Amino acid sequence: MSTLGPWAATTARLLLGGVLVAAGAVKLPDPAAAERAVRAYRLLPEALVGPVAFGLPVVEIAVGLALLAGVAVRGAALASAALMAVFVTAVGSAWARGLQIDCGCFGGGGQVAPGQTAYPGEVARDVGLLLVSLALARWPASRLALGGRAETELADVR
Amino acid sequence: MxxxxxxxxxxxxxxxxxxxxxxxxxxxxxxxxxxxxxxxxxxxxxxxxxxxxxxxxxxxxTSADAAAPAGTSGNGYVFTVGRADAPVTVDLYEDFQCPNCKALEDSTGSTIDDLVTAGTAQVRYHGMAFLDTDANDDYSTRALNAAAVVADTAGTEAYQRFHDLLFANQPAEGGSGLTDDQLVDYAAQAGASGQTVTTDIDDLVFGEWVTGAEDQASKDGVTGTPTVLVDGEKLTDLSPAGLTAAVSAAQQ
Structure with missing residues (x-):
């Protein structure tokens, strides 16, 4: 493996970590909007809407911070891939059912006017991030990581 | 060795x-x-x-002591007009800033009012407020709050008149919305005037109630406006003929 691999993994970590932390952080200031965004998918019973709407940003931020810091990179990358898979499925199902909603990926969300939906772009972005997550889980060794585990993996690479 | x-x-x-x-x-x-x-x-x-x-x-x-307008029915977020024994119920979910809602009101609003007057339909108005922007100074919320003030002061028929006035004079989407003073003027035209009406509109007295109304619409499964239900069935043809046909069918 070339010496560029670990730097590519670092880039992937910073990209995924940055996106996840940003996406989580913007959902915290307006919890009512977060609830409406989750409810608008019409996938969850009302009792689960609140916990998911409020818990999801915490998970996003936790996974994102682990990736940014470079701690438990493989686990965090798998968690990130799982999150992206859930998002793709949810947005795809909203699209397939003809709902007119914003994905609420970066705050906001809920219903939008007809013609204001952006499903292709939202799905394409999340699929892209899903592939980056999977690649990072396959080759987690990276530069500028705090976690000790990655250092030994890096040693194997060299 | x-x-x-x-x-x-x-x-x-x-x-x-x-x-x-x-x-x-x-x-x-x-x-x-x-x-x-x-x-x-x-x-x-x-x-x-x-x-x-x-x-x-x-x-x-929502805090238990949040101000709620008088004259609501059902879950506390509905304003009902028309005879209680009307054979058909029409539910309307609208945002005062929504252009498609204005299109509905322009084409079919008079048909709705006629059905109410004839005693054929009871109309249940569900206000929504999701088109707030900085540019329009949260017009959706201000307009629904003002409508609640009108109903609180002068009853649901005044709400209906105010509702018709606001759609007839809907500000452009992306514009600055109507001012509070303009809302007070329309409230007076609809039959709600006085110092209390002015301060209640200016102070967004039912602001928290508006948030609750928006949540309630989301809980009702409404994800777009306008949404029209005839006896609980979603109406797809929103023309006067479409509504009249659905109401006749519901009466069978």
Whole structure:
């Protein structure tokens, strides 16, 4: 493996970590909007809407911070891939059912006017991030990581 | 083999064994640290999750003493006009800033009002407010608050008149919205005037109620406006003919 691999993994970590932390952080200031965004998918019973709407940003931020810091990179990358898979499925199902909603990926969300939906772009972005997550889980060794585990993996690479 | 070489070989074996033991101990310690770190991180994550969910739940629960307008029916977010014994119920979910709602009101609004007057339909108005922007100074919320003030002061028929006035004079989407003064003027035209009406509109007295109304619409499964239900069935043809046909069918 070339010496560029670990730097590519670092880039992937910073990209995924940055996106996840940003996406989580913007959902915290307006919890009512977060609830409406989750409810608008019409996938969850009302009792689960609140916990998911409020818990999801915490998970996003936790996974994102682990990736940014470079701690438990493989686990965090798998968690990130799982999150992206859930998002793709949810947005795809909203699209397939003809709902007119914003994905609420970066705050906001809920219903939008007809013609204001952006499903292709939202799905394409999340699929892209899903592939980056999977690649990072396959080759987690990276530069500028705090976690000790990655250092030994890096040693194997060299 | 001399005694010297034997001792040397024994020393080497012992050194190699000690090195292996040290490496195993270090690996075990590393595993322990990983496990302990993982458990601590997991516990921390769960604690943060629980705290955040609790805090956000508290933040979203509408306080019991939030001001609610008089004259609502059902769940407290509906204004009903028309005879209680009307054979058909029409539910309208609208945002005062929504252009498609204005299109509905322009084409079919008079048909709706006629059905109410004839005693054929009872109309249930569900206000929504999701088109707030900085540019329109949260017009959707201000307009629905003003409508609630009108109903609170002068009853649901005044609400209906105010509702018709606001759609007839809907500000352009992306514009600055109607001013509070303009809302007060239309409220007076609809039959609600006085100093209380002015201050209640200016002070957004039912602001929290508006948030609750928006949540209620989302709980009702409404994800777009306008949404028209005829006896609970979603109407797809929103033309006067479409509505009349659906109402006739519901009467059968």
């Amino acid at each position: 001399s005694g010297e070489t034997k001792r040397e070989a024994a020393r080497q074996r012992i050194a190699a064994k000690r090195a292996a033991e040290a490496a195993a101990a270090a690996a075990a310690a590393r595993r322990r640290r990983t496990v302990v770190g993982g458990v601590v991180a997991a516990v921390l994550l769960v604690v943060v999750l629980v705290v955040v969910v609790a805090v956000q739940t508290h933040r979203t629960s």
